Amino acid sequence: MAMIKVVSAPRRILLAGASGTIGSAVAARLNAEGHAVTCASRAALGDPALLAATMADARPEVVISCIASRSGAPKDAQLVDFQANIVLLDAAQTVGAAQFILLSAICVQKPLLAFQRAKLAFEARLVASGIGYTIIRPTAFFKSLSGQVKRVKSGKPFLIFGDGNLTRCKPISDRDLAGFISEAIGNPEAANRILPIGGPGPAISLREQGEMLFAAAGRQARFRSVSPAIFTWAERALQPGAGVSDWFAQKAEYARIARYYATESMLVLDPVSGHYCTDLTPEYGVDTLAAHYRELLLAS
Numbered sequence: 001m002a003m004i005k006v007v008s009a010p011r012r013i014l015l016a017g018a019s020g021t022i023g024s025a026v027a028a029r030l031n032a033e034g035h036a037v038t039c040a041s042r043a044a045l046g047d048p049a050l051l052a053a054t055m056a057d058a059r060p061e062v063v064i065s066c067i068a069s070r071s072g073a074p075k076d077a078q079l080v081d082f083q084a085n086i087v088l089l090d091a092a093q094t095v096g097a098a099q100f101i102l103l104s105a106i107c108v109q110k111p112l113l114a115f116q117r118a119k120l121a122f123e124a125r126l127v128a129s130g131i132g133y134t135i136i137r138p139t140a141f142f143k144s145l146s147g148q149v150k151r152v153k154s155g156k157p158f159l160i161f162g163d164g165n166l167t168r169c170k171p172i173s174d175r176d177l178a179g180f181i182s183e184a185i186g187n188p189e190a191a192n193r194i195l196p197i198g199g200p201g202p203a204i205s206l207r208e209q210g211e212m213l214f215a216a217a218g219r220q221a222r223f224r225s226v227s228p229a230i231f232t233w234a235e236r237a238l239q240p241g242a243g244v245s246d247w248f249a250q251k252a253e254y255a256r257i258a259r260y261y262a263t264e265s266m267l268v269l270d271p272v273s274g275h276y277c278t279d280l281t282p283e284y285g286v287d288t289l290a291a292h293y294r295e296l297l298l299a300s
């Protein structure tokens with residue numbers, strides 16, 4: 001769904017996760033638009049008295065959550081993506097906030113991982129809570145597609161899974177996603193909606209990301225293929241220890257996370273065909289991954 005562009009009147013907004021990648025872009029955008037922004041720190045979310053005092057001071061009309069488990073490990077995901085968001089939702093309802101905007105992820109539409117299940121469980125609680133909600137499910141961030149810049153710059157081949165065309169996504173920049181989030185504030189088109197969103201398109205495969213990166217570096221593209229099956233083998237080796245050790249449970253989950261991103265597209269799943277669909281994945285913004293790669297190469 002493409003939202004009608006709305007620049008909302010200045011509002012009192014409480015933002016959680018402002019120290020993160022997207023949260024910091026959202027904070028910059030909200031401040032530039034003249035909203036009265038209060039940031040809730042990690043400490044405030046862990047301390048009910050401090051959170052109540054922060055909320056009482058801020059009296060937010062809108063609460064935006066950009067918090068997320070930094071590790072994706074099962075226990076941390078439950079603690080942050082579910083539990084910390086519940087604490088925030090309860091506090092938002094106590095002070096009578098009208099809208100709760102949640103930064104989620106497009107991958108929750110096919111939940112095979114602990115952090116996806118934690119996010120989905122919170123989404124369900126948010127929808128059932130009675131507060132006005134907007135759930136934003138973006139595709140891949142630029143930072144997640146920039147891990148091989150140094151490899152390529154140092155002359156190494158770009159690593160792909162299979163032939164490099166197993167997955168596709170529509171990358172979105174931090175700044176564009178922050179713009180999309182800010183346009184959801186008080187926007188009737190975003191009211192009580194779950195909104196998947198991608199960048200300006202087109203959808204690109206991992207191989208095309210590599211070609212883009214080599215072009216930005218002015219080099220001939222070179223690839224090395226890796227089988228996603230290595231993650232299945234790793235998981236099989238680690239999983240037997242998961243029942244008795246957190247270390248094994250975490251590492252087995254990391255292997256599942258790696259396999260997921262190696263094999264699943266970050267596009268909307270067509271409910272009829274069951275396949276990922278470029279056309280069903282809305283586009284927003286102007287920033288391109290190619291320009292981002294050029295900036296990173298210049299800076300590194």
Ligand SMILES: NC(=O)c1ccc[n+]([C@@H]2O[C@H](COP(=O)([O-])OP(=O)(O)OC[C@H]3O[C@@H](n4cnc5c(N)ncnc54)[C@H](OP(=O)(O)O)[C@@H]3O)[C@@H](O)[C@H]2O)c1
Nearest residue numbers: 017018019020021022042045067068105138139140141144
């Ligand atoms: N990476 C991608 O390509 C992608 C694509 C689609 C969706 N997403 C989703 O986007 C979301 C945000 O991503 P991001 O990259 O902006 O995250 P990030 O940079 O890792 O930032 C996470 C934020 O959450 C806060 N946080 C972590 N644990 C907390 C806790 N226990 N209590 C309170 N706050 C806590 C962090 O605070 P501290 O600074 O104190 O740690 C930080 O502000 C995630 O839900 C992710 O799944 C990511």
